[in-house]
Amino acid sequence: MAVSPLLQLSGVSLTFGGEPVFDDLSLNVQPGDRVALVGRNGSGKSTLLKVMAGLVEADKGDRVVPLGTSVGYMEQDPDLSGYTTLGEFAAANLDPSEMYRVERAGEGLKFDPDRLVETASGGERRRAALARLMAEEPELMLLDEPTNHLDIEAIGWLEDELKATRRAFVLISHDRRFLTELTRATLWIDRGQVRRQEKGFAEFEVWRDKAWEDEDMQRHKLDRKIKAEARWAVEGISARRTRNQGRVRALRDLRQERSSQIRRQGPAAMALSSGPKSGKKVIEAKGISHAFGDKQIVRNLDLTIQRGDRIAFVGPNGVGKTTLINILMGEITPDEGSVKLGTNLLPAIFDQSRAQLDGDVSLWDSLAGDKEIGVSGKADQVMVRGEPRHVVGYLKDFLFDERQVRAPVRSLSGGEKARLLLAKIMARESNILVLDEPTNDLDVETLDLLQELLDDYDGTVMLISHDRDFLDRVASTTVAMEGRGQAVVYAGGWSDYQAQKQPAADAKVTEKAKAKKEASRQAPTAEKAPLLSFTEKHRLEELPAVIDRLGAEIAKLEVFMADPDLFHKEPLKFKKATEALVERQTALSAAEEEWMELEEKAENG
Structure with a gap:
């Protein structure tokens, strides 16, 4: 059925x-x-x-x-x-x-x-x-x-x-x-x-590329057919002096079919120019520490950024990634340590909050009215990397329709706002880009193009993103902010960071285990079971909280289901609660068994 x-x-x-x-x-x-x-x-x-x-x-x-x-x-x-x-x-x-x-x-x-x-x-x-x-x-x-x-x-x-x-x-x-x-x-x-x-x-x-390829082929065939029919119409009239009305109507129908087809919009024509080169050493931070009240953002960090580096900053929300970038850019003075900026820096900044965009002005005025890129005395032009461009033509490069240019910025979708901000940034010459969550709301095609532009960009990039694929494609170095002021520098992108992080953590556990073994080497001992791995140790520490949470959820469900009229009054809720209860009881039994096994292993080790 x-x-x-x-x-x-x-x-x-x-x-x-x-x-x-x-x-x-x-x-x-x-x-x-x-x-x-x-x-x-x-x-x-x-x-x-x-x-x-x-x-x-x-x-x-x-x-x-x-x-x-x-x-x-x-x-x-x-x-x-x-x-x-x-x-x-x-x-x-x-x-x-x-x-x-x-x-x-x-x-x-x-x-x-x-x-x-x-x-x-x-x-x-x-x-x-x-x-x-x-x-x-x-x-x-x-x-x-x-x-x-x-x-x-x-x-x-x-x-x-x-x-x-x-x-x-x-x-x-x-x-x-x-x-x-x-x-x-x-x-x-x-x-x-x-x-x-x-x-x-x-x-x-x-699938998309094949569909577009088939579409282009069909369009090409239709164009050839229209051309052949049009040639027949012209030659046939002069040769026969009479029209074949059926073929003339067929030609008109073919032309109508062709004109009704909606052409595929090409990719955005975004471009980046790094302008004059910066000094070889872009930023040198030595022993920097900074806190907001009781919250330690960074502690004793040394970091050198060279021209051409792509540095990704990763970590939980609220850990201080944007603050650290502001320290490195000289916007905030650290509590301790020093930050030295290189020579001839031309920064361009993409901020997560889109604060550079005024929702009440039109797309036209957002560009032409920008003091940094507007052309004095010409309200319809914008200066794009040193060359004047008509504002509508430049907006078209970023896939905006001519009918949108007088619309207020607030009417745009999230992805369109991101593209407009990229248009403002890319109009300027820059040799250091600061990108704070640039991938939010952008479509996949625009993300691909942005990644290609960053690959070819001669300047330096500092990047914050939660998009793991984008980080892997762009970053050459990852600064992992792991809380309590700890910032660790790893080579490569997100996957590289994850691969390097676990061996480093396991190595710390191994060193502790070696020290413990050396301290007790002289004492006679019975044969020991293997020590807990790093993952098992972490799991043993978190299981009591998991067991408590599952127990609390089960208790709440049991109280809810204690109503003798629940089944008759709310059969759907009763069904969902029963399924949830069975699921959590199964999970609780598994968690308790896992805890006992790990606890026994820890005691014997």
Whole structure:
């Protein structure tokens, strides 16, 4: 028997500002689907997700969700008005007995449920919205850039949760590795049409390139046919003095078909110029230490950055990555130590908050009105790496349509704002780029181009990013900020850092074990079981907390299910609570058994 889809769109069309977004779109999402939703910035990915969520009504077409099916949507800009704390917002649709789900998601996503809404940052609000969705456990989850404002550790937690879930989800993300690890099907929005492939994101680019190749071939065949028919029409009239009306109509139809085809937009024409070379030694930091109150940002760090280096700064949110870069750039004086900047530095800075963009001005004025790149006396031009360019032509290089140039910046999508900021930065000559989370919201194609530009850039790059794939592609050195002021320098990108980090940690444990063995060498001992490995030791330390948490969750579930009328009043909630109880009881038994085995091994060792 066929399984009913969780959600179905049929013949959906939508226009925005008079421009078509979708035309006669149809799709469905089945139970267990894990779908990547991809397409260029501005193609309508977020809008489609809102249509699927029922938050945007299409001009025509149908949205069908079976009665009783729950659909959850993670908003990029959640409305928290009416709530006092982030936890209150995240638990709004849960029973009190289910609050443990919010607490668990809060731990994984690193947000404080007790944080007051009025003092919460944009990133904290987004994490609360994501925690709310994960805690509610709807049958279909619609996730719009869930990794934005998460650090790499939290992304790992979310990735593990989504791998383990049986729920269906549709996912928009700029994070290649995240998409590759999680998805088994792909929806591709291209020029108002949606295509589906029953393969995950890992196969997307091969599929896309083949589709474009076939499209170019069909267009070329059509052009040749039109040319041949047009030649026949001209020659035939002079030879026969009469028209074959059928072939003339066929030629007109071919021309109409050709003109109706929407040409594929080419890649962005972004370019970087490093301008005059900086000195060979760009930054030299010696013994720098800095703290904010009781929080130690960095302690006794030595770091030398040479011209051409690509330095990535990684670490948990709030550890002080941006602060360290500001110290290295001379914006903040360290408490201890010294920072010496090289000669002839021309910095360009991409800030995570997009503070350089004024949402109330138009795209045109954002460029032409910029004091650093505007051309005096010419309101329609912008100075691009020393050469005047018309502002519309330059915006087209960054894939903006001519009809957008007078629109306010606030009307842009997140990816379009990122492209506009890149346009401002790349207009200047620079020899040191500071990029703070540049990958947020950018589409995959623009990310690929940005990576290529950075590869060819003659200057120096300092980079903060949570995108593991981007870090691997760009970084030549990684500064890992591991908390409590510890900053460790590793060669290579994210994967290189991970590969070097574990042996270093294991080596410390080995040295301690050798010292202990040497101290007790003279004493007669019975045959010993092997000592705990670093991973086992860490696991033994964290298991009591895991056991306590599982026990608390089980107790809450048992209290919730103690209501004798629950099964009759709320059969769906009873079913979910029973499944959750069995799952946590199984996990608790496994955790207790694992703890006993490791504890016994530690005692015998």
